[in-house]
Amino acid sequence: MIKALVFDAYGTLFDVHSVGKECNKIFPTKGDAISQSWRKKQLEYFFLRQLIQRYKPFNEITKDALHYACKENGVELSNEDEEHLMEAYLKLDLFEEVEAVLDQLSNKKLVVFSNGSKNMIDPLIEQSSIRSSIDLVISADEIKQYKPTPAAYNHAQEQLNLKREEILFMSSNPWDITGAKSFGFRTAWINRKELVSEELDIQPDAIYGDLSEISEWVEET
Template structure:
């Protein structure tokens, strides 16, 4: 069955989650933070994801903005920088306007040129996603933005992936699901989507019940996979 619908994870896939810490580290007066930023960015993302999984298992949902703040607070404390309220607020402000990866615009334009439906399916809140999309200038290249807040549970719950068929009326086999998160792609593949893992770091494939159909270094190969 041909691909009709291309669905993208947002954070780490379209938007560079390390950009907030990287930009803050380059600003005047943040020389101390500059020595810590790679570790903070790594821990921030790790804790952010861990808290989504744990909250889903515990049945204690909080929106992704709260989880993002909680992850940052852990990361700053781990580096002894939790007393800098101004730094915290700056990092959170930058996170709402993350840079998109360089190939995103060209890739989405190629998909829209041949008539594919395109959408984001994300843990992010509608407000977070709207801010990032406007900042990146990709709003007119997306048919919809689907947030887990509609179902009240984070990925990889099946209820999240159900949102795609409910919105686009497509069979699972018509969907190409794209994520930089190996666990997300594994879950989507198990669900029945065609999948592409954007493995920018060259990590091993996660040991999950299903594996990604394709592994790419970036998003440039997505139009070809989708038949564009």
């Protein structure tokens, strides 16, 4: 029996590329490219820092990635523009189905588990329409170990005080699903980009195009 539904935030609940609207206002014609590069380097930097054991909080990594994205696209980032875009990351759009799905799952414990530092993830959820639906927010920054390390998922389990198989973890990020499944969580990959399955010996329990099918899966379990 699933007792807690745990959601990744960036790319799963919130559209990280909705920040592209603000990028385009500042850098017309290059905003979308900057948004794509920003997210790519954000992921690369926390993976790299985890491997070389030189941890930085997610907000600092996000800022570093923004600087790289602007440099890659040949634009100058002023202090004012940096502040504006970092603020925009605290106001990302929810994916269309998220609010309704969480309303339908109100009888379950609903949790957000993110690599985002608390000074990023807490304001993001607080300004959103799902803030009253979320029972708990867990940040990997609390132990300075990013997902997909086993230590990160172990931290989430300890916070929930549940057995691994009692937790359904959902993410749009294949690496996150692989890490959670390897740790022992039940997993549902929210494959928003219709990617092909990874060539690994660890596969999710379910694959969906968005979160709207999760309620059916939970009822069946």
